[in-house]
Structures are given as structure tokens and as C-alpha cells.
Amino acid sequence: MELFFVEESNKNLEVGTSIVFSESESNHLKNVFRKEIGHKVSATNGQGLHLKVVIEEYNKKQIKGTVVEKEEHTLPNYSSHIAIAPTKNISRFEWFLEKSVEIGGISEITPIITKHSERKIIKIERCEKIIQSALKQSHQFILPKFNPVISFDEFVKKNQKGYIAHCYQEEKSPLFSAITKGEKNIVLIGPEGDFSKDEVALAIENNYTPVNLGNQRLRTETAGVVACHMISLKNSHFAL
Amino acid sequence: MELFFVEESNKNLEVGTSIVFSESESNHLKNVFRKEIGHKVSATNGQGLHLKVVIEEYNKKQIKGTVVEKEEHTLPNYSSHIAIAPTKNISRFEWFLEKSVEIGGISEITPIITKHSERKIIKIERCEKIIQSALKQSHQFILPKFNPVISFDEFVKKNQKGYIAHCYQEEKSPLFSAITKGEKNIVLIGPEGDFSKDEVALAIENNYTPVNLGNQRLRTETAGVVACHMISLKNSHFAL
Numbered sequence: 171m172e173l174f175f176v177e178e179s180n181k182n183l184e185v186g187t188s189i190v191f192s193e194s195e196s197n198h199l200k201n202v203f204r205k206e207i208g209h210k211v212s213a214t215n216g217q218g219l220h221l222k223v224v225i226e227e228y229n230k231k232q233i234k235g236t237v238v239e240k241e242e243h244t245l246p247n248y249s250s251h252i253a254i255a256p257t258k259n260i261s262r263f264e265w266f267l268e269k270s271v272e273i274g275g276i277s278e279i280t281p282i283i284t285k286h287s288e289r290k291i292i293k294i295e296r297c298e299k300i301i302q303s304a305l306k307q308s309h310q311f312i313l314p315k316f317n318p319v320i321s322f323d324e325f326v327k328k329n330q331k332g333y334i335a336h337c338y339q340e341e342k343s344p345l346f347s348a349i350t351k352g353e354k355n356i357v358l359i360g361p362e363g364d365f366s367k368d369e370v371a372l373a374i375e376n377n378y379t380p381v382n383l384g385n386q387r388l389r390t391e392t393a394g395v396v397a398c399h400m401i402s403l404k405n406s407h408f409a410l
Numbered sequence: 411m412e413l414f415f416v417e418e419s420n421k422n423l424e425v426g427t428s429i430v431f432s433e434s435e436s437n438h439l440k441n442v443f444r445k446e447i448g449h450k451v452s453a454t455n456g457q458g459l460h461l462k463v464v465i466e467e468y469n470k471k472q473i474k475g476t477v478v479e480k481e482e483h484t485l486p487n488y489s490s491h492i493a494i495a496p497t498k499n500i501s502r503f504e505w506f507l508e509k510s511v512e513i514g515g516i517s518e519i520t521p522i523i524t525k526h527s528e529r530k531i532i533k534i535e536r537c538e539k540i541i542q543s544a545l546k547q548s549h550q551f552i553l554p555k556f557n558p559v560i561s562f563d564e565f566v567k568k569n570q571k572g573y574i575a576h577c578y579q580e581e582k583s584p585l586f587s588a589i590t591k592g593e594k595n596i597v598l599i600g601p602e603g604d605f606s607k608d609e610v611a612l613a614i615e616n617n618y619t620p621v622n623l624g625n626q627r628l629r630t631e632t633a634g635v636v637a638c639h640m641i642s643l644k645n646s647h648f649a650l
Contacts, residue, residue, distance in 0.1 A: 265505070269632055269635075272626060272628060272632050273624070273626060273632065273636065274624065274626040307627075307629070308626050308627050308628065308629075309626075309627050310626065344646070346643060346646075384513070384514065384642065384643075384646060385646070386514040386548050386549075387547075387549050388513070388548065389512065389547070389548075392509055395509075395635075396513065399636060399639055400643070402624065403624075403643070406584070406586075406624060406625070
């Protein structure tokens with residue numbers, strides 16, 4: 171079943187509330203999914219609400235409806251925050267966004283600029299759109315937060331304690347065994363050329379544990395997805 | 411360090427053996443990586459060998475060299491065979507090939523044609539090339555086998571016992587807890603429209619266990635990568 175997005179906070183969304191879909195969501199409702207007056211559709215605000223909305227007004231640009239059912243999904247008891255260097259080839263970074271959201275359990279993404287970063291600029295709006303689409307496509311209700319770009323140094327000083335995945339031949343713990351259930355996890359993922367030795371040292375000073383993500387040499391975007399999947403798996407009820 | 415491919419079987423590769431790189435690998439050696447006579451490069455045949463080769467002859471199309479070191483990587487004690495319906499959008503399927511090889515631990519891939527498959531044709535050579543590139547890029551030495559396209563029915567009759575990941579609301583085991591270390595695992599991944607109910611029944615008749623891959627609704631290519639990562643993780647020395 172398709173899921174549509176509404177831009178309202180939880181306190182403004184009750185059964186009986188009138189809502190207006192954005193122009194782009196209205197376009198989707200009308201022209202892609204051929205929804206008509208009287209149809210009931212699923213919607214979320216990305217803050218945990220799963221709504222059923224009946225379409226009531228149908229104009230050229232914006233569709234209006236009324237909330238007729240409301241279910242609230244609670245936040246998981248753990249969080250995973252991936253701070254990752256955007257890749258030179260932006261489609262690889264965008265793929266990371268799509269897949270990490272689809273796999274689920276990711277709560278926050280921060281693009282970081284490191285010493286070896288070849289890409290220093292990203293289009294925030296485009297990234298947010300990809301994250302929202304992946305959420306809808308995978309039928310989830312809690313939208314991960316996408317933070318503004320920040321330098322590596324500033325990030326680790328502001329967000330102390332976490333894990334840093336680097337490729338140097340030094341003692342590292344496997345991430346999957348390092349994490350415990352119900353934790354707040356921050357994982358730093360480096361650029362194509364890895365973190366610099368100084369960056370690794372700065373992270374360790376700020377209470378980051380060096381980790382590996384398996385035996386393979388992973389690309390940046392794959393490392394991000396693998397880290398995210400490990401955290402999600404560790405926190406699933408069936409993980410041993 | 412870059413890794414190059416040689417098309418020779420293990421029995422023909424000893425220290426002192428002369429080898430010839432294919433035209434495309436020679437082109438890479440010469441024009442992309444600027445290797446010259448006397449340079450020592452890493453190579454593999456995809457059958458577990460990690461070779462060091464000294465370049466000795468340098469002509470227009472094919473580079474010749476001599477094996478000077480040989481290290482043999484043994485096959486893991488488990489295997490993972492992913493039988494997956496190629497996606498309508500081929501780039502999604504190609505992404506699955508790249509990422510599953512990169513993550514590691516995949517031993518065999520079979521494209522299957524199911525009732526709801528929208529794509530019935532794939533370019534085998536292109537797929538093999540992607541698998542080989544991903545192997546080299548991630549510095550691994552055992553090339554997964556890429557089988558010819560086969561119908562779902564024929565596949566499950568020929569390859570009895572495994573797991574089938576479907577989306578119907580029926581009792582399913584989580585794949586990560588269903589698998590045990592050191593096993594031979596076959597996982598069936600369906601197309602965009604899922605397996606048909608008849609296909610699920612046929613798989614069960616042939617000793618397949620229905621599984622889920624988490625709580626999320628995953629796209630075909632993501633399901634393939636997630637299944638592959640679960641098997642690899644379960645078999646890693648650090649998995650609990």
C-alpha cells in the first residue's frame with residue numbers, strides 16, 4: 171500500500187483534523203496513483219504517525235483530506251547515527267541514503283568533511299527528498315534526521331563517544347560485537363582515502379572506539395549500509 | 411593495492427610460471443595504472459590464489475609476466491547461494507551483484523525467472539564483469555559463480571533445501587536466527603511483485619523454510635544484499 175507524506179507535527183494531527191497535502195504529494199496522489207474524492211489513503215508525518223486520510227477536496231495543486239484513523243509508532247529504544255564522508259561520486263552517497271533508510275533503524279545522518287574528502291558540497295534538499303522517498307517506499311513512519319554538513323573535527327568534539335571505522339592495521343573491535351542492545355550508537359565512516367591518522371587519534375581522544383566492519387575492504391557507501399544493518403540486526407528481537 | 415585478474419586455473423599457476431594478461435586487463439595495467447616492465451603487481455585467478463607477478467613483456471595488446479610469489483586462500487567452511495529474480499530496472503540488480511560480492515561470503519548467484527518477473531533476460535557477460543570488478547575492488551580472491559538464468563520451478567526442484575524470503579503474512583523465521591554456522595545456505599529472493607503463493611508452496615514442498623529479513627519491506631536488490639550480509643555475519647568469527 172502506498173504511503174504519502176504530510177508536513178504536520180504530531181500535536182496537530184488527530185482523528186477529525188483536516189490536512190492539506192503538499193503540491194508534490196498531491197501530484198503523486200492524483201497523477202501517479204489516481205486517487206479520487208472518497209478514497210482512503212495511508213499517510214505519515216515521519217514522526218511515528220500512521221494515518222488513514224479520506225480525500226475530500228481535489229483541486230489543481232493541493233489535495234485536502236480528513237484524518238479518519240491514527241496509529242502511533244513509538245521510537246525504538248536504540249538509535250544509530252551515521253556520520254559519513256560524502257563520496258566523490260554523489261550517486262554512491264545517495265544510494266547509501268536510500269538503502270540505510272530502507273533497512274531501517276537509522277535515526278540520524280550527518281555528512282562530515284574530512285581531510286581526504288574530495289567532495290565538500292552536497293545538495294541538502296535532494297538528500298532529504300531521497301530519505302523521504304525511501305521511508306515511504308519501505309512503509310516506515312519515523313523519518314531519520316539529516317543534519318547539515320560539518321567538519322570532522324567539530325563533529326567529534328560535539329558528539330563524544332562512538333565508533334570509528336578506519337582501515338589502518340591497528341587493533342580494532344568488530345562493530346557487531348562492540349555494540350550492545352538499546353544503546354545510542356554513533357559510527358564514523360571515512361571517505362575513499364580513509365580518515366587521516368590525526369583524525370583517528372582525535373576521535374580516540376574523544377572517546378571513539380576503533381572498529382572494523384568485517385574482513386573485506388568496503389567502499390564508503392557500503393560501509394555505511396553495513397554499519398547500519400549491524401546496529402539494526404543487533405537490536406532486533408531475534409538477534410542472538 | 412590494485413588487484414588484476416588472470417584466467418588460469420590453480421594447477422597452471424606456480425612460482426616461475428609465465429602468464430599473459432587479457433587485453434582488457436593489459437589495458438588497465440598499462441593505461442590506467444601505468445605499470446611498466448619490472449613492476450610487481452598483485453593478481454588473482456578468482457580461485458583463491460593471490461599472486462605477485464613481475465611484468466616482463468609489454469606489447470600493444472597483451473602484457474606478459476612471471477609469477478614470483480603465490481599465496482593460497484582457502485574456501486570458507488560455509489557457502490551462500492542467492493537465487494534472485496532480476497529487477498525490472500537492471501541497475502538495481504547490478505547493484506546487488508556489486509554489493510553482495512563486496513560484502514563477501516557469497517559463493518553462488520543464480521538469476522531466477524518467477525511468475526511475477528517483469529525481466530526475463532539479462533546480459534550474462536556484463537554481470538560477470540561486474541562481479542569480477544567488485545572482487546578486485548574489494549581485494550578478494552574467490553570469485554562467486556554466476557549461473558545461467560533458470561525458472562523458479564526448475565531451480566527449487568534441482569536445489570532442494572534452503573530458505574525462501576517472501577512477504578505474505580504467514581509464519582516465518584527470521585533468517586539471521588534460522589541459519590547456523592558452517593552451513594550451505596540457499597536463499598530465494600523474489601521479484602518486485604513477490605513470489606506467487608504457488609511458488610511459495612512449491613518451495614516448501616522442496617524443503618525450503620519461509621524466512622523474513624527484518625521488519626522492513628525491502629526492495630529485491632536490498633533483500634539480496636541483506637541476506638548475504640546476514641550469512642556472512644553469522645559465519646564471521648566474532649558473531650555471537
